Amino acid sequence: EIVMTQSPATLSLSPGERATLSCRASQSVSSYYLSWYQQKPGQAPRLLIYGASTRATGIPARFSGSGSGTDFTLTISSLQPEDFAVYYCQQDYNFLLTFGGGTKVEIK
Amino acid sequence: QVQLQESGPGLVKPSETLSLTCTVSGGSISSYYWSWIRQPAGKGLEWIGRIYISGSTNYNPSLKSRVTMSVDTSKNQFSLRLSSVTAADTAVYYCARDSYCSGGSCYPTGLDYWGQGTLVTVSS
Numbered sequence: 001e002i003v004m005t006q007s008p009a010t011l012s013l014s015p016g017e018r019a020t021l022s023c024r025a026s027q028s029v030s031s032y033y034l035s036w037y038q039q040k041p042g043q044a045p046r047l048l049i050y051g052a053s054t055r056a057t058g059i060p061a062r063f064s065g066s067g068s069g070t071d072f073t074l075t076i077s078s079l080q081p082e083d084f085a086v087y088y089c090q091q092d093y094n095f096l097l098t099f100g101g102g103t104k105v106e107i108k
Numbered sequence: 109q110v111q112l113q114e115s116g117p118g119l120v121k122p123s124e125t126l127s128l129t130c131t132v133s134g135g136s137i138s139s140y141y142w143s144w145i146r147q148p149a150g151k152g153l154e155w156i157g158r159i160y161i162s163g164s165t166n167y168n169p170s171l172k173s174r175v176t177m178s179v180d181t182s183k184n185q186f187s188l189r190l191s192s193v194t195a196a197d198t199a200v201y202y203c204a205r206d207s208y209c210s211g212g213s214c215y216p217t218g219l220d221y222w223g224q225g226t227l228v229t230v231s232s
Contacts, residue, residue: 001169032216033216035216035219037153037218044202044204044222044223044224044225045153045202045219045222046222047218047219049218050216050217050218050220056218056220057220088152088153090153090155090218090219092207095166096166096168096169097143097155097158097168098155099152099153099154099155100152101152102152102153
């Protein structure tokens with residue numbers, strides 16, 4: 001099983017700042033199979049990025065994904081009030097899907 | 109617009125079987141894998157498994173011995189059964205649309221549509 005480790009666990013930033021979230025896989029993952037989600041309290045997760053860098057339908061351009069191999073990054077270029085939430089990375093290799101533990105982006 | 113809705117008992121007794129159904133509307137259940145994911149209160153997401161309309165399944169190895177998934181294309185529904193439940197199975201359970209399949213190949217598109225989730229509590 002591929003373990004996904006996200007860092008930091010919590011990111012305290014102000015609106016307008018840039019957020020950089022990290023996701024590391026325990027072994028190499030094809031970028032094809034790497035996705036990012038946003039979850040707000042009491043809501044289902046929302047797909048932001050799939051294929052490591054492709055924005056899902058309706059996702060603003062301030063969200064971008066990058067990376068390859070074992071290291072992947074989600075960047076929010078300028079935090080908006082509605083972006084404060086928990087973010088999860090997810091891989092889908094060899095028919096087994098696993099999530100990272102999440103990064104909480106909170107208001108500083 | 110595709111919509112998913114989970115349904116089933118909100119309370120299950122220990123050692124019994126948890127049964128949930130996900131109804132898909134606004135689109136066909138064909139051509140996609142469909143997943144179940146759960147989330148204990150205050151914790152992260154755990155993938156339970158996925159099913160295709162052919163009945164092909166992939167399960168999380170940690171739950172595989174207790175999980176059964178099925179699909180009913182006539183009702184545009186898929187279902188989850190989790191046996192021998194304990195308090196550790198208490199969680200919000202989500203269904204979601206998974207990979208797109210065509211011509212014998214499947215293409216990961218992320219879990220792009222989710223149900224609102226349903227809380228299942230295991231307690232006597």
